[in-house]
Amino acid sequence: MFEQLFKSIQDKVILTQEELELCKTFFIPKKLRKKQVLLQEGDICIYNTFIEKGLLRSFTMDEKGNEHIVQFAIEGWWITDLSSYLTNSTSIYTIEALEDSELLLLTTSAREALMDKIPMFERYQRLLLQNAYIANQARINSALTETAEEKYINLGNTYPGIVKRVPQHMIASYLGLTPETLSRIRKQISLRK
Amino acid sequence: MFEQLFKSIQDKVILTQEELELCKTFFIPKKLRKKQVLLQEGDICIYNTFIEKGLLRSFTMDEKGNEHIVQFAIEGWWITDLSSYLTNSTSIYTIEALEDSELLLLTTSAREALMDKIPMFERYQRLLLQNAYIANQARINSALTETAEEKYINLGNTYPGIVKRVPQHMIASYLGLTPETLSRIRKQISLRK
Numbered sequence: 001m002f003e004q005l006f007k008s009i010q011d012k013v014i015l016t017q018e019e020l021e022l023c024k025t026f027f028i029p030k031k032l033r034k035k036q037v038l039l040q041e042g043d044i045c046i047y048n049t050f051i052e053k054g055l056l057r058s059f060t061m062d063e064k065g066n067e068h069i070v071q072f073a074i075e076g077w078w079i080t081d082l083s084s085y086l087t088n089s090t091s092i093y094t095i096e097a098l099e100d101s102e103l104l105l106l107t108t109s110a111r112e113a114l115m116d117k118i119p120m121f122e123r124y125q126r127l128l129l130q131n132a133y134i135a136n137q138a139r140i141n142s143a144l145t146e147t148a149e150e151k152y153i154n155l156g157n158t159y160p161g162i163v164k165r166v167p168q169h170m171i172a173s174y175l176g177l178t179p180e181t182l183s184r185i186r187k188q189i190s191l192r193k
Numbered sequence: 194m195f196e197q198l199f200k201s202i203q204d205k206v207i208l209t210q211e212e213l214e215l216c217k218t219f220f221i222p223k224k225l226r227k228k229q230v231l232l233q234e235g236d237i238c239i240y241n242t243f244i245e246k247g248l249l250r251s252f253t254m255d256e257k258g259n260e261h262i263v264q265f266a267i268e269g270w271w272i273t274d275l276s277s278y279l280t281n282s283t284s285i286y287t288i289e290a291l292e293d294s295e296l297l298l299l300t301t302s303a304r305e306a307l308m309d310k311i312p313m314f315e316r317y318q319r320l321l322l323q324n325a326y327i328a329n330q331a332r333i334n335s336a337l338t339e340t341a342e343e344k345y346i347n348l349g350n351t352y353p354g355i356v357k358r359v360p361q362h363m364i365a366s367y368l369g370l371t372p373e374t375l376s377r378i379r380k381q382i383s384l385r386k
Binding site: 082083086087092115119122123125126129130132133134136137138140141 | 275276279280285308312315316318319322323325326327329330331333334
């Protein structure tokens with residue numbers, strides 16, 4: 001159950017076998033079936049969630065009932081509403097499983113305790129935060145400067161695993177396009193090959 | 194010269210007097226006069242900059258030559274292009290002093306060394322990253338959901354010190370409004386009082 005988590009940690013920092021075993025005790029394992037919800041909009045996001053297996057998405061809904069997908073996450077990734085999680089405020093996002101998934105949940109107090117006990121876990125968390133910040137910034141810049149086609153191609157290059165596993169209308173929602181526009185773009189790309 | 198920095202650190206973590214003295218040796222003090230530039234678009238952002246005194250802004254320029262202000266920062270704050278700083282990539286931002294300013298510069302290698310020597314400095318950096326991430330997320334949500342008037346009022350409530358010290362056309366640029374729209378909004382608000 002902890003294989004992917006240990007890989008994620010040891011890609012960034014060095015922990016002893018003892019420390020890794022200690023880590024285990026702070027996480028709450030949870031399984032979600034496809035379409036089950038981990039976080040409901042309006043609730044406080046009390047878990048930072050590591051994905052051992054499966055695929056989740058976070059999304060927000062506008063007043064007209066249209067979904068806007070904020071993030072996809074697959075095994076080896078973390079997913080949460082970080083603002084809600086860190087500030088204890090209600091979340092504007094829903095997090096839902098798109099495949100049967102195996103998760104490891106970390107509350108804020110468990111996270112604080114882990115960082116106190118294992119300084120290298122704090123470094124791991126800092127490096128995750130840096131990456132999240134950079135990804136967020138890249139997403140903003142992409143929204144401001146790239147054409148629809150560039151956004152689609154870059155998504156496929158950066159996250160090939162996700163594009164293959166997610167229905168096209170969700171890819172469109174993530175990119176801020178209508179399904180029709182995305183379909184037209186994919187046709188144009190395939191004609192050029 | 195280190196008053197504001199020490200206050201910023203000790204608001205978040207506890208450092209010994211020895212550790213604070215050690216901190217000093219890792220920063221490069223620098224003074225900028227009004228309108229002088231700290232980072233030029235196209236360069237790599239090699240400093241994370243703490244502001245002891247003064248006011249700076251970061252902005253990007255579109256193809257038509259219009260400036261888009263990304264951030265203001267006053268004494269007690271950090272300013273940098275975090276993505277460029279952390280990934281060694283060229284920056285799309287320019288950082289410029291809007292008042293005569295006194296700065297403390299931290300290179301990435303000095304930051305790494307400080308975090309290795311003083312674990313609580315790493316915690317301080319993690320907490321700064323968390324706040325930066327949350328502020329970034331709030332900025333995105335505000336852009337997506339708030340009216341122009343709400344944006345202006347919230348900016349004044351959140352950062353009264355900045356609104357008073359910055360020319361109105363720059364406030365407009367930060368909020369993504371034309372100066373004329375902002376002027377109309379301010380008139381409407383003052384009429385209602």
